[in-house]
Amino acid sequence: MANNTNFVGLPVIPPNDPSLNAKDPKPRSIRQLFEAREQAEGAGATVRRTIGTPKLRNFTPFLMMDNFDVAIGAGFPDHPHRGQETITYLLKGGVDHEDFAGNKGTLYSGDLQFMTAGRGIVHAEMPHDNGDGSSNNGIQLWVDLPKDLKSCEPRYRDLRANEIPIAKTDDGLVTVKVISGQSLGVDSLQELAYTPVWFLDVEIKPGGKLVQPLPAGWNSFAYTLEGTTTWDTGATSQEVPKYHNTVFEQKGDQVIASVPADAKENARFVLVAGMPLDQPIVQYGPFVLTDPSQVRQAMMDYSTYSNGFERANGWESEIGKTMA
Numbered sequence: 001m002a003n004n005t006n007f008v009g010l011p012v013i014p015p016n017d018p019s020l021n022a023k024d025p026k027p028r029s030i031r032q033l034f035e036a037r038e039q040a041e042g043a044g045a046t047v048r049r050t051i052g053t054p055k056l057r058n059f060t061p062f063l064m065m066d067n068f069d070v071a072i073g074a075g076f077p078d079h080p081h082r083g084q085e086t087i088t089y090l091l092k093g094g095v096d097h098e099d100f101a102g103n104k105g106t107l108y109s110g111d112l113q114f115m116t117a118g119r120g121i122v123h124a125e126m127p128h129d130n131g132d133g134s135s136n137n138g139i140q141l142w143v144d145l146p147k148d149l150k151s152c153e154p155r156y157r158d159l160r161a162n163e164i165p166i167a168k169t170d171d172g173l174v175t176v177k178v179i180s181g182q183s184l185g186v187d188s189l190q191e192l193a194y195t196p197v198w199f200l201d202v203e204i205k206p207g208g209k210l211v212q213p214l215p216a217g218w219n220s221f222a223y224t225l226e227g228t229t230t231w232d233t234g235a236t237s238q239e240v241p242k243y244h245n246t247v248f249e250q251k252g253d254q255v256i257a258s259v260p261a262d263a264k265e266n267a268r269f270v271l272v273a274g275m276p277l278d279q280p281i282v283q284y285g286p287f288v289l290t291d292p293s294q295v296r297q298a299m300m301d302y303s304t305y306s307n308g309f310e311r312a313n314g315w316e317s318e319i320g321k322t323m324a
Contacts, residue, residue, distance in 0.1 A: 110161025
């Protein structure tokens with residue numbers, strides 16, 4: 001379950017991709033735009049859910065994305081997963097992590113964790129005590145696994161803030177943290193998630209513009225964290241404010257984002273794209289399989305501590321006890 005588990009995933013930058021190599025690239029249109037409203041989640045946490053609501057559900061390979069805010073006394077105590085991956089990105093503060101295999105640690109601002117649940121894992125994610133009573137804010141993305149990888153061994157890959165490549169436009173008005181994927185000629189680190197996902201943290205100053213190619217046919221969206229982003233679809237432009245999710249059409253080669261020169265503040269958003277998986281999604285909470293019988297089996301395995309959940313028998317996280 002350590003980071004050195006053999007990587008069996010797919011390449012994050014598809015070779016010979018027609019959109020990444022397009023000679024006359026076309027911008028993607030906007031399919032959907034909506035505000036991610038606050039809701040309660042876990043034990044006392046608050047989230048803005050961009051995927052996993054009636055407005056946008058099972059946007060393959062994406063299952064859910066939350067912009068979470070969690071303070072001491074709240075959190076996500078011991079819970080299982082099977083058949084999926086999670087990507088956790090800390091924007092402010094920290095989150096403590098512990099699982100039934102003895103892995104534990106803390107993610108701080110700017111850090112990420114790529115977790116492949118595979119055949120089964122039980123863990124806890126709790127707010128770090130920052131010493132000043134402040135809350136912790138971040139993003140967690142749930143990603144489906146290809147059906148032939150759903151029974152793989154669990155795996156973690158922590159990505160620290162200082163490991164993330166940074167790309168900038170020549171005028172210095174756009175900065176991209178290339179967490180996973182490729183931007184402005186800069187590639188991310190490889191072998192992060194098994195399911196190919198691009199994850200870019202973009203900040204644009206007034207007067208700046210980013211033209212970002214995306215792999216052909218991948219599903220993609222952008223969630224605005226700060227300011228207002230203007231998206232150019234070729235035929236129209238659309239201003240998108242903070243906490244809104246912009247979902248793009250699959251057709252097209254690139255997305256184009258900018259901030260007017262007379263804007264009063266920078267814009268910041270995460271741009272996410274993923275390779276669609278041609279398979280059913282059958283989900284019951286944290287169990288994500290392709291057939292109802294597999295979900296029933298997962299529930300049975302978890303309750304009987306078998307087929308991947310053996311170490312859950314008698315296990316209780318230390319960090320989860322703060323909820324007691």
